[in-house]
Amino acid sequence: MNPLFAFDDDPCRALAAHHGTPCFAYSGAVAEAGFRALRAALPARVRLAYAVKANPHPELLARFASLGASFDCASIGELERVEALGLPPGRTFFAGPGKREAELRKALEMGVRVQAEGWEDLARIDRLADREIAVNLRVHPAFDLDEGNRIIGGSGPSAFGVDEEDVPRLLERAAALRHVRIRGLHVFAASNQRDAAKLRAIHGGVLDLARRLHETHGLAFEQIDLGGGLGVPYAPEETPLDLAAFGQGLSDLLARHSWFSGELILEPGRFLAGPCGIYLARVVRVKESRGTRFAILEGGINHLIRPLLTGQPFPVKAVGKGEGDVPYTLAGPLCTSLDRLGEVRLPELAAGDLLVFGTTGAYGLNEGMTHFLSHPVPPEVWVA
Ligand SMILES: Cc1ncc(COP(=O)(O)O)c(C=O)c1O
Structure with a gap:
């Protein structure tokens, strides 16, 4: 089978005859094989959180859940789909630059780990919470290691996260919060990247940033979320991501950053669903x-x-x-x-x-x- 297509000609004809056209079809077996291959290439200290926005089909979510996936959500609709899976708390994340109060309330109710994108998220969670809540801080880095990637937006202005240079001021304000504790970092700095060496450089930049924040501000990170951005080929001449090299890169980075004993989170969407x-x-x-x-x-x-x-x-x-x-x-x-x-x-x-x-x-x-x-x-x- 051509790896760009999940079905050969005969199954395509059968799907069209049975379901009519146009239609989308998804192969659970192909999705599972991709998940297992990625999981097998990663060090144990890396958690896989499927980015639901890439494809929120309930069967796909259930298949990934059965394989041990966590989930990255970016809207109330996605949170509700993950809630329907009946997972234990702690397996869901919630990112997004414009989280409304109802969404944050839902996230707290579900025991979801929020990627706080700025002061407003921190302050709203603090007001809504009646217990200590650990959050991750999403930082928009000053470096751009995925040059020219217009989906990520480089090191210019961004709607996402807190600009790296504004972090000290934000931490000063956050010190007065009653319930919210920053226990993780989230940086998403790659998109559709099939080059393992580039991913390693980008993720290395994120871990260097984490170390600076740890050393300068005493932030104790339980987790560092590297976001998504693992690429897939869309054309025969495009080579797939070398999973062994990618996994090795993450192992090397963990070894180099021995100050960090928490877990790394990856949030692939395209790679797992595409x-x-x-x-x-x-x-x-x-x-x-x-x-x-x-x-x-x-x-x-x-x-x-x-x-x-x-x-x-x-x-x-x-x-x-x-x-x-x-x-x-x-x-x-x-x-x-x-x-x-x-x-x-x-x-x-x-x-x-x-x-x-x-x-x-x-x-x-x-x-x-x-x-x-x-x-x-x-x-x-x-x-x-
Ligand atoms: C916070 C977050 N995590 C993960 C993803 C998934 O990215 P990808 O499909 O490139 O892996 C996205 C995509 O927009 C995102 O915004």
């Missing part, structure tokens, strides 16, 4: 316009928004038609010329042909959309 998914859609029409061949599909950026955001198409093949070299612009059904899934090369297409897109298990029905869907949808008020 490869298990496919998206199936049929060609509705093929048309040629001024020298460009369009294949117009049943679904477009309303289902796969990533190509619009990144300019990179998902891997795609025409089920049962083998390789081909005809250039097509893939368009969706929306009445906007933004609705494009990419410029690709496929065999000659006709209406009714089934296309399968690979690696759509994470940020497929999203790269934003599951984020949107698990936040409350606002009412629409009609004013005559």
